[in-house]
Amino acid sequence: MTKKSSVHFGNRERRMSKDSLPDLMEGNKARSSSRSSGAKSPTRSNGAIRRSDKQDRPGYDRTDTSASGWATENEDDENKPKELSDFEKKKEAFITRAIWSVLMIGIFFGSMFAGHIYVIIIVTAVQIISFKEVIAISNVPSRARSLRFTKTLNWYFLGSTMYYLYGESVIYYFKHIVLIDRVLLPFATHHRFISFMLYVMGFVFFVGSLQKGHYKFQFTQFAWTHMALYLIVVQAHFIMNNIFEGMIWFFLPVMLVITNDIFAYICGITFGRTQLIKLSPKKTVEGFVGAWICTVIIGFALTNLLMRSRYFICPVNDLGANIFTGLTCEPNPVFLPHTYTLPFIPPHWTLLPTTLTVSPMQFHIFIMSTFASLIAPFGGFFASGLKRTFNIKDFGDSIPGHGGMTDRMDCQGIMGFFAFMYYQSFIAVYKASVGSVIETAINGLTAEEQMEVVRGLAKHLYNQGVVGAEVVEYLGSHLRMGVMGR
Structure with missing residues (x-):
């Protein structure tokens, strides 16, 4: 009687026939030689190992091995974590993006209706987060170079800049409160000197922190910080002034940019063919022009609606006011209907009127809509170029599904800046106010x-x-x- 030999594999035992032993020995030698040379062992499904009893075992169909001994392909697949398909990933990203979009819209409208002070808080939070994201792009090398005060100086310059700009706004719009207070009066009358000295202290500290061998890097950081202050904090300051001048001067520019962004995407995927700019390959000329037309139409409709509310058109004279209490003021003439005579007499068969009654604001909103459509997007192109410089996709991940705060506000800064300058140049009515009279009396x-x-x-x-x-x-x-x- 022939005695069968047994070969042990880990915790399992396999009985092999005599005919299979030479093949098994050859396979072991081949594996030993390959491992000694650093090469991977061949798989056992390639015919190097043959089993005589394979046909005697129903369902036996092993094609590969594992470290635990003779694991099947099916067992390996079960142990592997299941990866999400592209559709599931897109679905999950869409749900996250939609949830946070609804949340941001709710916070925006809730703060706007709750009162001007809450909108100011939102704008302050946005500029701080955006500043943090922009500075973080170049902060990694500072940690590698063990420069201790780089980050501290960034935040110090942010604080001193905000103190100066916020103080300017408060003193300008609330002279009648600040200048009659015994505690606040010295800070108001010497505000600019105090702000200058705060900046000088930061400048001296920066010079004192310079380290040999890192001069070029530290001066680059200094310039980078000041660029971030100008692009983010200074522009946010003018957006805040728009709030004080009237909620409409804050809300309209924001909505015009959002509207243009939405319709640029819709028009672009609908009939966009010609690439607009290489910095943003998905932007098309057709989407650019189509979004401009749609933004002008939406701008006319929004303006006609907002002009009916004193809460939106009145300057801030009570920080405790909200949409329910409202504000009282003498409306700016730009919101009052005015009759214009056409420069030509239309033919009778056209049935066109010879006069047109419309508020001047409708003409101004055309200019603002055009700027939001044709100029403000270049703020986004600038941000795209900046991200390409540092080889990053987003400025951060402050907003899940949307990227960083800066990614969402890249066009809002330049639009808010333009709205302030346009308002002060063509719309604002300059007249004596209680605050200006008190300021003149106190200082002169x-x-x-x-x-x-x-x-x-x-x-x-x-x-x-x-x-x-x-x-x-x-x-x-x-x-x-x-x-x-x-």
Whole structure:
């Protein structure tokens, strides 16, 4: 009786026939020689190992081995983690993007209706996050070079710049509050000098932190920080001033950019053929022009709707106001209907009127819509070029599904800047205000002259029947006592 030999593989035992032993020995030698030379062992499914009892075992169909001994392909597939298909990945990304889009829209409209102070908080948060993202692009080398104060200086310059710009806005729009407060008055009258000294302190600290061998890199970081301050913080300052001038000057530019972006995508995928610019390969000339036409139409509709609300067209005179309490003011003439006579007389058969009644704001919104469509997108092209310089896809991942905050606000900065300059040049009505009169009196008159102004105003109000004679007598006697006491 022939005794069969057994060969052990790990925890399993396989009985082999005599005929299979020579083949097994040859296979072991081949594996030993290949491993000694550093090459991978051949697979066992290529016929190097033959089993005589393969036909005697039903369902036996092993084609490969594993470290645990004779694992099948099916077992390997079960142990591998299942990868998501392209469709599932796109679906998951779309859901994430949609959820965060709805969340951002809700926060935007909720803060806008809750009051101007909440919109200011949102703008402040956006500029801080955007500054952080832009600075982070070049912060990695600073950690590698062990430069301790690079990041600290970045945030210091951000804080000092925000102090200067925020202070300018507060002093300009709330003179009547700041200049009569005993604590705030010194900060208001010397605000620019204080801001300058804060910057000088940062400048001196930067020079003192220079290290030999890193001069070029540190000066590059210094320039990079100032570029970020100009592109983000300075532009955000003018957007904030738009809020103080009236919610419409903040809301309209933002919505025009968003509208243009949406319709540029829709028109581009619908009939776009000609590439617009190499920095953004997906941008097309057809989408560019189509988005401009759609943005102008949407701009007319939005303006006609917003002009009906005093909450949107009135400058901020109460930071506690919201959409329900509203604001009161004398509307800017740009929002009032005006009748224009056509420069030509149309033929009778055209049935066209010879006059046109429309608010001047409708003409201004055409200019703003055109800028949002034809110029503001170059802010996005600039951001694309910057990202290509550093070989990055997004500025960050602050917004899941959307990338960084800077990726979403790349066109808003230049648009808000333009809206402020256009408003101040062609729309704003300059007249004396309580704040400007108080500022002139405090900065240009002595104490005795200021009291004379108060007495003169009291007499004027008495002659107009606004106040009684006792007010004039009270002010006159007490102001004289004040002078005598001094």
